[in-house]
Amino acid sequence: MSRIHPTAVIDSSAELDSSVEVGPYSIIGPNVTIGAGTKVGPHVVIDGHTSIGRDNTFFQFGSIGAAPQDKKYAGEPTRLEIGNGNTIREFVTLNLGTSQDVGVTRLGDNNWIMAYVHVAHDCQIGSQTVIANNATLAGHVHVGDCVLLGGFTTIHQFCRIGPHAMTAFTAAVSQDVPPFVTAAGNRAVPAGINSEGLRRRGFSDDQVMSIKRAYRLIYRSGLSLGDATAALAAEELKSPDSAEYIRMLREFISTSQRGIIR
Structure with missing residues (x-):
């Protein structure tokens, strides 16, 4: 004692x-x-x-x-x-x-x-x-492993933050943030992937590039979210070394109840 x-x-x-x-x-x-x-x-x-x-x-x-x-x-x-x-x-x-x-x-x-x-x-x-x-x-709120939430981040109830995601200073999150994605702004929008954080955790350059390609399919391709999700499934077959991470993105999006930040 x-x-x-x-x-x-x-x-x-x-x-x-x-x-x-x-x-x-x-x-x-x-x-x-x-x-x-x-x-x-x-x-x-x-x-x-x-x-x-x-x-x-x-x-x-x-x-x-x-x-x-x-x-x-x-x-x-x-x-x-x-x-x-x-x-x-x-x-x-x-x-x-x-x-x-x-x-x-x-x-x-x-x-x-x-x-x-x-x-x-x-x-x-x-x-x-x-x-x-x-x-x-x-x-x-659900927060996955290896997430970094910046100072003064606010997260709306029932939101999910996927593994390895990041929020910037003062981000106001009202929808789900997919794995690996950086969210910034009020209201928070996607601002690329957390590439530096991934490298620090041992992700290879090829894996980071595969995740970037997946991000572009979701946010830069002009595809609907449903079509982008289907494209992610095809991308898994092309990138066996990164398939588990692409699948993580695809499954997160498919199960989102609030919708993802756009």
Whole structure:
């Protein structure tokens, strides 16, 4: 218990690994579990039915697992689940899920969540994302792996951001952003692919070029979205080394409920 500051308030029902550190004046509620190696800074509140994995770092003044900002919420035992190796910076808010969705807000592994980010109820965030300062995710937003959300990005409820996508500073996203695509502006429009991010993650030059060709089919060919989707299926056969990425684009577009940014 020497890792727990004497001013921290921890409910006796909370389950903390013996290696967890808790800073001054932090508060941890009764339905919280925290895994090995996690560090909770000063003045952090962790509440609700919240499970936190290993080796996470919470900086000061975070609000983790609070009730969702949804008038329909009536105290149901919904959850917040946080994986391993995440960095949660100052003044971040991560809310519980609601019974209007799957009932769980999720954050995967090795994410870098910068100051003042808000993640609303029922959001599903993958792994290895970077969410920059003051980004705001409304309820039910899905964010894929390896996404970068620029500072002050705002995302409308129920939108999806595909893996390896990127949003520019102050992007206002009201429709789905396909995988690999960069979104910019208010309202956000496509602005090419996240080619530099792909190269940093080990994509070959040929794979990046194949994804660029797929992007042109969707956005520069003049084809209808249905015809572009069919053309993507043909492109998969021509580019076996990149087929899984082209398929990812095609399937994302085909399953979009809000429509993609255009």
